[in-house]
Amino acid sequence: MKLYFSPASPYVRKVTVVAHETGQFAGLELVTERSSPVNPNPEVAVANPLVKVPTLVPDAGPALFDSPVICEYLDSLHDGAKLFPAAGSARWLALRNQALADGILDAAILYRYEITLRPEALRWSDWLDGQMAKVNAAIALAARDLDAYRAAVDIGSLSIAVALSYLDYRFPDLDWQATHPDLAAWHAAFARRPSMKATEPSG
């Protein structure tokens, strides 16, 4: 399987953490690509017209995206403990928490595009404030839901951990840890898992 990859992308990191947790990382052929909304990578575009990483090209069948689809696909391929609960309230909570984490990332990355990609004269402070308000409110919900993350390593808690690590990587001044020390303690422990140590961002 070929995985279009960026070492700085938190959506990619979700996928590689899942691959490590499920014993499948060695089976992935990583193809490092950089792409942005204004500078799309033509090789990624062939597999995924949305020109986003991660995109997974399985040995058979169509290319898969986005990260929730790839993560669930990988989780279907192994016989160990599943990261996606099969049914019932555990499944909906895990998927909701994955969506919460992805929503943190979506807002944080729109913020980053605004301050790094967009020409300085065209930046809009209301947009930045709106995106960061989403990030902060989502972290507060994560802190209230901490018991669920402590209870299970699943796609929900894993996604939240990756999102918080991304904030630490790109927004070190946000200091959400001061406001949410219990969440910070859980995250620090999660970040010591081998799957997280093996996938620390760069670039």
Next chain:
Amino acid sequence: MKLYFSPASPYVRKVTVVAHETGQFAGLELVTERSSPVNPNPEVAVANPLVKVPTLVPDAGPALFDSPVICEYLDSLHDGAKLFPAAGSARWLALRNQALADGILDAAILYRYEITLRPEALRWSDWLDGQMAKVNAAIALAARDLDAYRAAVDIGSLSIAVALSYLDYRFPDLDWQATHPDLAAWHAAFARRPSMKATEPSG
């Protein structure tokens, strides 16, 4: 169940089309809300810190989002033909096509924010071009995958139909139909389904 709703949101429409297709629309209490990244709605924010519609508040359990999670949850609650294939290649193709459709919408809505929400002096043509290139490339993939949509009404084909309808609603000059007449014929037939007629956008 309470559904935070906007009559113009295509992500909401995915959910309401699923609710109609699965005989559950009458059980939804629709709460109409308007929200944008720079003008978040405080009532939605209580249920969903990302302040996005659709957000579903079930009779028991936490609020659910985003639209793929809500659609799969609703599909778990009825005994009829399922819109989410349970397993295997049919599932991955359907989920991939839902992600393709959602990616069309994500790009189209970022385009809309740029030309309607952002002050005119701060708009960036490269951003608009990049988002529209994603939309056009994704439509081209949809046209190549048409046999899969013809084969099944599932979350994949349903999402593609809703995304194309959104383009017709907000980007009538795009005229993707001229380039992809077979996809257009399929879409026109899908749009005559009662679930689609009952959920036409407004506002």
